[in-house]
Amino acid sequence: xxxxxxxxxxxxxxxxxxxxxxxxxxxxxxxxTYFKKWKWLWNEWLTTVDHKKIGVMYxxxxxxxxxxxxxxxxxxxAQLTVPNMKFLDSQHYNEIFTTHGTIMIIFMAMPxxxxxxxxxxxxxxxxxxxxxxxxxxxxxxxxxxxxxxxNIAFVIGGxxxxxxxxxxxxxxxxxxxxxxxxxxxxxxxxxxxxTLMTGINFLVTILKMRAPGMTLMRMPMFTWTILITxxxxxxxFPVFTVALALMxxxxxFDTQFFTMANGGxxxxxxxxxxxxxxxxxxxxxxxxxxxxxxxxxxxxxxxxFGYKAMVFSxxxxxxxxxxxxxxxxxxxxxxxxxxxFFSITTMAIAIPTGVKIFNWLFTLRKGKIRFTTAMLWSxxxxxxxxxxxxxxxxxxxxxxDYQYHNSYFLIAHFHYVLIAGTVFACFxxxxxxxxxxxxxxxxxRLGKWTFWLFMIGFxxxxxxxxxxxxxxxxxxMYTYSAGLGWTPLNVVATVGAALMGIGFIVLCYNIYYxxxxxxxxxxxxxWDGRTLEWATSSPVAHYNFAIIPEVTDLDAYWVMKKxxxxxxxxxxxxxxxxxxxxxxxxxxxxxxxxxxGFGLVFEWYTMAIIATIFIILGLILRSFDDDDGYxxxxxxxKRTERLARKGA
Amino acid sequence: xxxxxxxxxxxxxxxxxxxxSLVLTFAALWVVLSxxxxxxxxxxxxxxxxxxxxxxxxxxxxxxxxxDSGKIQTINxxxxxxxxxxxxxxxxxxxxxxx
Amino acid sequence: MAEVAHHYDEKMPLEYRTEESxxxxxxxxxxxxxxxxxxxxxxxTYLVLFQRTGHGPTAMELFKVKEVMIETLLLLTSSxxxxxxxxxxxxxxxxxxxxxxxxTLLLGAGFITFEIxxxxxYVHEGATIQTSAxxxxxxxxxxxxxxxxxxxxxxxxxxxxQLLQRGFTPRTARKVFIVSxxxxxxxxxWIFIFTLVYLTGMVI
Numbered sequence: 001x002x003x004x005x006x007x008x009x010x011x012x013x014x015x016x017x018x019x020x021x022x023x024x025x026x027x028x029x030x031x032x033t034y035f036k037k038w039k040w041l042w043n044e045w046l047t048t049v050d051h052k053k054i055g056v057m058y059x060x061x062x063x064x065x066x067x068x069x070x071x072x073x074x075x076x077x078a079q080l081t082v083p084n085m086k087f088l089d090s091q092h093y094n095e096i097f098t099t100h101g102t103i104m105i106i107f108m109a110m111p112x113x114x115x116x117x118x119x120x121x122x123x124x125x126x127x128x129x130x131x132x133x134x135x136x137x138x139x140x141x142x143x144x145x146x147x148x149x150x151n152i153a154f155v156i157g158g159x160x161x162x163x164x165x166x167x168x169x170x171x172x173x174x175x176x177x178x179x180x181x182x183x184x185x186x187x188x189x190x191x192x193x194x195t196l197m198t199g200i201n202f203l204v205t206i207l208k209m210r211a212p213g214m215t216l217m218r219m220p221m222f223t224w225t226i227l228i229t230x231x232x233x234x235x236x237f238p239v240f241t242v243a244l245a246l247m248x249x250x251x252x253f254d255t256q257f258f259t260m261a262n263g264g265x266x267x268x269x270x271x272x273x274x275x276x277x278x279x280x281x282x283x284x285x286x287x288x289x290x291x292x293x294x295x296x297x298x299x300x301x302x303x304x305f306g307y308k309a310m311v312f313s314x315x316x317x318x319x320x321x322x323x324x325x326x327x328x329x330x331x332x333x334x335x336x337x338x339x340x341f342f343s344i345t346t347m348a349i350a351i352p353t354g355v356k357i358f359n360w361l362f363t364l365r366k367g368k369i370r371f372t373t374a375m376l377w378s379x380x381x382x383x384x385x386x387x388x389x390x391x392x393x394x395x396x397x398x399x400x401d402y403q404y405h406n407s408y409f410l411i412a413h414f415h416y417v418l419i420a421g422t423v424f425a426c427f428x429x430x431x432x433x434x435x436x437x438x439x440x441x442x443x444x445r446l447g448k449w450t451f452w453l454f455m456i457g458f459x460x461x462x463x464x465x466x467x468x469x470x471x472x473x474x475x476x477m478y479t480y481s482a483g484l485g486w487t488p489l490n491v492v493a494t495v496g497a498a499l500m501g502i503g504f505i506v507l508c509y510n511i512y513y514x515x516x517x518x519x520x521x522x523x524x525x526x527w528d529g530r531t532l533e534w535a536t537s538s539p540v541a542h543y544n545f546a547i548i549p550e551v552t553d554l555d556a557y558w559v560m561k562k563x564x565x566x567x568x569x570x571x572x573x574x575x576x577x578x579x580x581x582x583x584x585x586x587x588x589x590x591x592x593x594x595x596x597g598f599g600l601v602f603e604w605y606t607m608a609i610i611a612t613i614f615i616i617l618g619l620i621l622r623s624f625d626d627d628d629g630y631x632x633x634x635x636x637x638k639r640t641e642r643l644a645r646k647g648a
Numbered sequence: 649x650x651x652x653x654x655x656x657x658x659x660x661x662x663x664x665x666x667x668x669s670l671v672l673t674f675a676a677l678w679v680v681l682s683x684x685x686x687x688x689x690x691x692x693x694x695x696x697x698x699x700x701x702x703x704x705x706x707x708x709x710x711x712x713x714x715x716d717s718g719k720i721q722t723i724n725x726x727x728x729x730x731x732x733x734x735x736x737x738x739x740x741x742x743x744x745x746x747x
Numbered sequence: 748m749a750e751v752a753h754h755y756d757e758k759m760p761l762e763y764r765t766e767e768s769x770x771x772x773x774x775x776x777x778x779x780x781x782x783x784x785x786x787x788x789x790x791x792t793y794l795v796l797f798q799r800t801g802h803g804p805t806a807m808e809l810f811k812v813k814e815v816m817i818e819t820l821l822l823l824t825s826s827x828x829x830x831x832x833x834x835x836x837x838x839x840x841x842x843x844x845x846x847x848x849x850x851t852l853l854l855g856a857g858f859i860t861f862e863i864x865x866x867x868x869y870v871h872e873g874a875t876i877q878t879s880a881x882x883x884x885x886x887x888x889x890x891x892x893x894x895x896x897x898x899x900x901x902x903x904x905x906x907x908x909q910l911l912q913r914g915f916t917p918r919t920a921r922k923v924f925i926v927s928x929x930x931x932x933x934x935x936x937w938i939f940i941f942t943l944v945y946l947t948g949m950v951i
Binding site: 209234236238239241242253256257259262268272620 | 773774781782788796799801802876880882883884922
Binding site: 657659662665666669670673676677680681687690691694695697698701702705706708709710711712715716717720721724725727728729731732733735736738739740743 | 763769772773776777779780781783784786787788790791792794795812816819820823824826827829830831833834838927928931932934935938939941942943946947949950951
């Protein structure tokens with residue numbers, strides 16, 4: 001391979017990206033060296049096994065990826081604003097919609113959700129950490145190196161360009177000869193392993209580490225949704241693992257799974273992809289439902305309406321989400337029986353979702369509503385998500401889908417469910433739990449600015465797309481001619497996208513502003529919360545709870561506040577707390593994964609094999625590791641608790 | 649360290665499990681090679697035999713139901729097999745039109 | 748379900764005595780659930796593709812009863828001996844445990860040897876992973892299982908070393924138990940490979 005092929009050349013945008021990447025890297029190294037922060041970085045972050053810090057790192061990565069995916073989106077909107085635009089050529093456009101989709105789903109939505117669940121779930125169930133803290137660190141670093149591997153593609157070797165679904169035969173070596181789709185196959189594989197381990201970790205954590213008295217039916221709703229999400233992760237991700245492996249074999253070793261000759265079956269890829277892909281949608285949206293449930297209940301000052309109905313509908317979704325995948329390719333033509341079956345299951349899954357909408361509405365009814373930023377996101381979610389859901393039922397009708405399929409109608413639909421569902425929830429959750437992460441509150445005034453800019457921009461951007469779809473504009477076209485009459489709505493959509501971009505900038509400014517001038521949360525309970533995470537100090541002590549609380553009912557902390565029981569810490573009852581030791585191995589193993597993946601992408605097998613040997617070595621060292629963790633002494637707990645209380 | 653003296657000395661459970669596994673394996677082989685039944689019937693029978701043998705492993709060798717997590721372990725495996733059936737039967741059914 | 752508060756008396760098998768061990772064993776069961784989904788996908792791929800043989804040989808032309816039966820019996824017996832190893836561990840007999848583990852290991856190695864020979868034979872007959880969709884899915888399904896067995900052998904060796912170094916501890920006992928779960932699970936997968944790949948391939 002020549003160097004001119006190794007680095008992507010010929011595009012001014014890419015050169016600008018090269019320069020900014022180099023400058024940012026130099027900047028980071030300089031700042032870390034100048035302020036002597038290397039040791040801090042290593043001890044406090046790179047080697048940490050603390051679920052709260054891991055959660056923070058997930059969220060930082062997710063916000064970075066939101067930036068990357070958002071820039072991709074804005075480039076696409078710029079290209080489509082007017083007919084015959086020459087801003088991006090077709091190849092570049094293909095690459096950008098591919099990376100936009102992949103990054104937003106896999107490297108933005110999922111890590112944002114996983115970040116929030118890392119921070120919140122152990123606190124909500126009254127645990128001191130997750131079941132496997134070491135594995136948790138490994139999960140994060142695998143996700144992170146997977147994301148980095150995917151993100152370097154656009155400057156080294158070239159981006160994938162077959163869409164986030166990477167359908168065959170387009171994604172085959174024959175039709176996509178570059179390394180771009182190797183990046184897709186390998187990077188998603190690496191971060192997928194991390195996600196699977198997170199699923200197992202949190203499932204066991206929730207099932208086995210709840211505070212005494214917290215029965216399953218006393219769990220906060222967010223924890224319930226995470227429990228079910230973990231179940232879906234555990235059974236859906238292996239399917240993706242296999243699909244990606246087969247794709248890798250087809251591309252690197254000339255196997256015949258999805259080829260067009262020797263018996264290969266291109267359409268099988270779509271089948272496998274969506275067996276994972278549909279549950280994946282629920283992986284990112286169920287936790288969002290959980291976040292909205294917490295926020296709505298807190299700021300309506302009411303217990304969640306119909307808790308049991310909510311639980312059963314989530315469990316029902318876990319079951320049904322594996323039975324609907326064919327609705328993504330009705331037009332493949334699998335026949336009337338197949339399409340009818342999946343049409344009906346798809347409509348059926350709308351029922352438990354609809355039940356939940358009523359749960360939130362009835363929770364709001366007669367509540368004392370406080371319009372905080374988190375609450376605004378949650379309130380906006382309901383009508384916007386309903387628009388997405390109703391158009392989803394339209395798409396579920398197999399016969400009608402032949403008309404809507406892969407048009408902008410579909411684009412509008414899934415952005416309405418994914419942005420109004422997941423992204424609104426991530427922002428709501430970020431505002432809501434921010435004090436638990438950093439000890440201060442995100443500025444509410446700036447938060448509301450973000451909300452209105454983003455929410456209005458979102459509707460201006462995506463609502464016209466329903467009509468563009470009905471007018472015949474199809475997905476993934478890089479330009480269109482003037483006579484089609486699509487121009488006005490496209491201009492409107494681009495304006496909306498710009499507003500969303502401005503909203504994001506305000507959010508970033510808010511993070512900076514609040515860090516400098518934000519109101520410190522002295523109480524640990526700034527929103528008058530209902531669940532156990534508000535019983536801890538803000539930011540949360542390393543060990544979470546000095547004494548594990550006893551749970552007697554749903555909304556455990558609310559009950560504690562009402563009865564006055566369990567709020568004070570009896571220093572006599574303190575015992576040394578066992579904590580796991582930090583380890584640099586998850587980070588180092590993941591670095592080895594990065595090089596193994598990079599070797600595979602470029603088919604440099606020596607590099608891949610050497611890196612794999614390092615991975616195996618890391619696993620062997622782990623097997624012989626006898627570290628039992630350490631104890632935090634009672635004196636230290638007393639000191640920490642008194643300090644936190646003095647703040648209050 | 650305490651011993652587990654209440655544990656039986658001869659591994660009856662394992663021996664019975666092993667013998668049954670052998671019987672099921674050879675039964676499946678016999679059905680395929682010399683029963684002379686219709687192909688569909690043969691496949692139905694050997695799949696049932698395989699499922700029996702798999703549950704034998706899970707219950708008699710792997711102690712799936714033991715410990716305080718026995719229930720979770722069993723539900724987990726049951727759900728896993730449900731998903732497996734959905735994936736296998738579903739894929740065959742969906743892709744049948746090209747096969 | 749506040750199991751956290753339970754404390755186990757000494758009657759509990761050694762591998763269940765610490766909280767960490769109980770969590771790890773449960774976590775491994777959950778992982779096996781994920782493995783079921785993984786192999787199910789490989790089976791689905793194989794069953795969709797196995798009649799799509801292109802210009803290559805068909806299943807009926809390729810598979811030989813004798814080799815397959817030897818592999819099956821080796822793995823089945825190794826699952827039994829692995830169960831005996833756990834039985835010995837629960838009777839607190841380190842020597843018995845080690846003996847049965849090593850026998851299991853040898854049977855597993857025998858299985859892998861036969862499988863590799865089988866694969867080499869097929870390649871010599873012109874049936875490679877690149878020949879047809881049927882063969883790609885065959886080699887990847889059976890090969891993934893073989894890779895799991897090979898990994899299990901390496902893992903078991905590590906645990907035997909730890910047993911020799913440290914004897915019975917709650918940690919080594921738990922590791923032995925988990926590797927035994929893994930090993931039995933691989934036999935479960937093989938039962939389905941035997942049935943859905945080899946036996947089915949002999950009738951269709």
